[in-house]
Amino acid sequence: MKHLKYLTVIAICSCLLMQMSSCKKQLEEVGPQDAINKDQILSDPNAAVTLYTGLYSLMRSNVTNFFQMGEMRSEIWADGLFTETADGTLQGLSTQNISSSSVPFNNWAGFYNFIYNLNNVIALFPQTKLSQADKDRMMAEAYGMRAYVYYTMLKNWGAVPLTTSPIQNISNASQTFKSRTSADSIMIQIKSDIEMSLQLFGSNTIIPTGKRIYWNKITTLALKGDVYIWSGTLMGGGNADLTTAQTTLQQVESLQGPTLNLDANYANIFDPNKKADNLNNPEIIFALNFENGQAGLGTFGSFQVNGIQATTLSFLQATTPTVANIYPNVSGANRVGMSQTMINRLTSGPADQRISNSFKVMYSNTAPFATRGVLLTKWLGQTSGTSQVYNNDYPIYRYADVLLLMAEAKAKLGQDPSAEINQIRLRAYGAGYTPYVSGSIDDNIKAILEEYLREFIGEGKRWWALRRAGDNYVYANINPAYLAPTGTSAKLLLPISLGMLNNDPLLTQTTGY
Numbered sequence: 001m002k003h004l005k006y007l008t009v010i011a012i013c014s015c016l017l018m019q020m021s022s023c024k025k026q027l028e029e030v031g032p033q034d035a036i037n038k039d040q041i042l043s044d045p046n047a048a049v050t051l052y053t054g055l056y057s058l059m060r061s062n063v064t065n066f067f068q069m070g071e072m073r074s075e076i077w078a079d080g081l082f083t084e085t086a087d088g089t090l091q092g093l094s095t096q097n098i099s100s101s102s103v104p105f106n107n108w109a110g111f112y113n114f115i116y117n118l119n120n121v122i123a124l125f126p127q128t129k130l131s132q133a134d135k136d137r138m139m140a141e142a143y144g145m146r147a148y149v150y151y152t153m154l155k156n157w158g159a160v161p162l163t164t165s166p167i168q169n170i171s172n173a174s175q176t177f178k179s180r181t182s183a184d185s186i187m188i189q190i191k192s193d194i195e196m197s198l199q200l201f202g203s204n205t206i207i208p209t210g211k212r213i214y215w216n217k218i219t220t221l222a223l224k225g226d227v228y229i230w231s232g233t234l235m236g237g238g239n240a241d242l243t244t245a246q247t248t249l250q251q252v253e254s255l256q257g258p259t260l261n262l263d264a265n266y267a268n269i270f271d272p273n274k275k276a277d278n279l280n281n282p283e284i285i286f287a288l289n290f291e292n293g294q295a296g297l298g299t300f301g302s303f304q305v306n307g308i309q310a311t312t313l314s315f316l317q318a319t320t321p322t323v324a325n326i327y328p329n330v331s332g333a334n335r336v337g338m339s340q341t342m343i344n345r346l347t348s349g350p351a352d353q354r355i356s357n358s359f360k361v362m363y364s365n366t367a368p369f370a371t372r373g374v375l376l377t378k379w380l381g382q383t384s385g386t387s388q389v390y391n392n393d394y395p396i397y398r399y400a401d402v403l404l405l406m407a408e409a410k411a412k413l414g415q416d417p418s419a420e421i422n423q424i425r426l427r428a429y430g431a432g433y434t435p436y437v438s439g440s441i442d443d444n445i446k447a448i449l450e451e452y453l454r455e456f457i458g459e460g461k462r463w464w465a466l467r468r469a470g471d472n473y474v475y476a477n478i479n480p481a482y483l484a485p486t487g488t489s490a491k492l493l494l495p496i497s498l499g500m501l502n503n504d505p506l507l508t509q510t511t512g513y
Helices: 020-029 038-043 045-061 063-071 088-094 107-127 132-157 183-201 217-234 238-253 266-270 307-312 340-347 399-412 418-429 441-455 462-469 471-477 498-503
Strands: 006-008 035-037 284-288 359-364 371-376 382-384 387-389 394-398
Touching: 035 038, 038 045, 038 107, 045 107, 045 132, 045 284, 063 088, 063 107, 063 132, 063 394, 063 462, 107 132, 132 183, 132 217, 183 217, 217 238, 217 284, 217 394, 217 399, 217 462, 238 399, 284 399, 340 371, 394 399, 399 418, 399 441, 399 462, 418 441, 441 462, 441 471, 462 471
Parallel strands: none
Antiparallel strands: 006 035, 284 394, 359 371, 382 387
16 A cells, blocks of 8 residues: 655645556655655644645646636637737637537646645644644635635536545555536535635734735635625525625725725736735735746736737837837737727727726738737736846736625625726726716626726636626627537536546546537
8 A cells, every 4th residue: 555655845646636557656756855744744834834835836836727717718819810820729718619529628727736735734734833823824725725726616617526635545546536526515615615714814804914925814705705606696596695795795895995905006906016015006815926036927928929020010000119119028929819899899988097007909010000919918027137027916816806796796686786886997997987877787797797808807807707697698798609619508617538537437527518
């Protein structure tokens, strides 16, 4: 019998979901160079902190998954204009080119590596030599992150394998097999983890100071509001769950003040120079951290330009200045774009600081100066010498999320969501904005979705906003030919690969595939 002696910190084998031969190999090779002995964790507080810190490296490593899953199936980037060969993976998502033979995010997107480490923290930390306050805080964060990951998986696949305990030993391949747990049971686990997180954080809701790059109680409250709107709308929870969401989000709204609020300057939210000072950037609740000299936010290379493109495109319908004149050090490729219809929708009407600080339209710099695409500027970081450093933090939740989630809960309960919508609009358009006046439930949901579209471009939120609003809003905004290319009903969940089915006889395919 092989015992799991070492716990890897950054990248660990997800034995439940890999072929047994691969899993055995990794277990045999694991050693002190890239692992922490379980006994060390229980006896040495520094080893325990190392395991805990590794959780954030693992979460950060999933930023591309979080973005693509929450954004690329929406209508924002479908049928876009771009100047290089399409990014096939991203285009496949935006055109819903998804089937059992064309599976995005294979092997559950690797999330079980993260879950495995979260399970170790939750199971082992009560026995460590850390102070009780540190144990409670770190476990509260781990429960919150585990709820977030399972929630992300539920939204993508519905039923998924549920594992909440560390792997102790493996003696044969059958121990690695795991069937899918029903979506209802996964949701029960998510809600349970949320409550454990809140319980361990304690009764005091403390607004974090400095960089908000560690999971905190406000993040768990925002997640709870999000989760209960989803279950209230799509999983039979009805008004009871929607009321819970509203009550929870009200706790966060009650904290609104100088250190937790919308930032008057939208660009500040993403400015690497502002992220350490909450008075300059009070909007972030929790973000994944990227720093110069450490990890860079490389998720958005296909939304940028290369050197040749930059010299032949302009932000004005004129010969100069070129993109290269404005952003001389940006590197990437223009392989994803918006359609002209989407560009017109977002750039017409009153000046909206969210649009001007999210992307710029690029034109050919030769007559007739045709639209060639867009440059997603939100994540361009800053210049360091002759290099572009992609060191923006990537928000998981910010205060604008709380306001629009609250507006959604109110709207679905038949209440007036205009107070929250108008806070968002005031920041976007300035003092001369046109206030929103509450209408029917449908009118209110449409107004909220319009703010989601503009507020969170490039932040992985639009697809989830459509899904959480209800299936009819998905059908109304996504080309039905993409959702149902063969005339069948839309497939809103994702399939799993044939390889996964062959490797684990307990797995079944997602319904509809």
